[in-house]
Amino acid sequence: MSENVSTARxxxxxxxxxxxxxxxxxxxxxxxxxxxxxxxxxxWANLLxxxxxxxxxFVGVRRAFASDRRRSKIVAAIVTTLGVVVIxxxxxxxxxxxxWLPASTGAPQVGQKAPEFTLADTSGxxxxxxxxxxxxxxxxxPKGVLLIFYRGYW
Amino acid sequence: xxxxxxxxIEQNIQQFNAQGIRPVAISxxxxxxxxNLAQQAGYTITFLSDPNTEAIRRYDLVHxxxxxxxxxxxxxxxxxIDSTGTVRWxxxxxxxxxRARPEQILEVxxxxx
Numbered sequence: 669m670s671e672n673v674s675t676a677r678x679x680x681x682x683x684x685x686x687x688x689x690x691x692x693x694x695x696x697x698x699x700x701x702x703x704x705x706x707x708x709x710x711x712w713a714n715l716l717x718x719x720x721x722x723x724x725x726f727v728g729v730r731r732a733f734a735s736d737r738r739r740s741k742i743v744a745a746i747v748t749t750l751g752v753v754v755i756x757x758x759x760x761x762x763x764x765x766x767x768w769l770p771a772s773t774g775a776p777q778v779g780q781k782a783p784e785f786t787l788a789d790t791s792g793x794x795x796x797x798x799x800x801x802x803x804x805x806x807x808x809x810p811k812g813v814l815l816i817f818y819r820g821y822w
Numbered sequence: 823x824x825x826x827x828x829x830x831i832e833q834n835i836q837q838f839n840a841q842g843i844r845p846v847a848i849s850x851x852x853x854x855x856x857x858n859l860a861q862q863a864g865y866t867i868t869f870l871s872d873p874n875t876e877a878i879r880r881y882d883l884v885h886x887x888x889x890x891x892x893x894x895x896x897x898x899x900x901x902x903i904d905s906t907g908t909v910r911w912x913x914x915x916x917x918x919x920x921r922a923r924p925e926q927i928l929e930v931x932x933x934x935x
Contacts, residue, residue: 708919709921766917767918769898783877788870789869789871795868800868809842811931811934812843814931815903816827819824819888819897
């Protein structure tokens, strides 16, 4: 009987480790993995870590429900639900929200003439596409220009 | 996120220059914002400001209302344009988190005369 009580009161480390790992994994994409194309373009590192976290949470829930303390069962249920929400939110943000981009069917295609434009550079000077294509790079005529449209820092 | 892509280009700037390719980053950011970003991150590539989405509209890249305060911004996209002004390569990513890689662009750039 006394042994039973000590087992029940034991710290449920898999549960809390799994909980912590879900949050760390979520933020690790934006802090670390986004900087490397191999982990950015498909979040396999995050999926792997989430899988480990899910196993830990599962083990934690089993431990909690094996004990006869009601409180540890409730805590395990809440913690696991939060962990699952974090994982679901990441998957939603990556695989669903990430695809909410305009189709841009009218964008210039290969073989077409690139639309001309004139825009201000960081010093406020007006620069045209034609200038970008003709201003020498290290003393040589450019072979081309790579336009990178991005959302902005705002 | 966009910074991740720009950093990749910047890290390969010597190869781009050697190939005669000039990378140019375009967004709705003001010249001051772009200047600060370039200074903080150590970017040497050209930044152009398109606050009224003139070029962004001409390239059909407007992402309506997606910016802060519901402003129109550009969706991520890359174009490689040769010296005659002809588009030689386009990347319109279908997922915000997926971007063109510098190696991939340099590969195409090698084919330009």
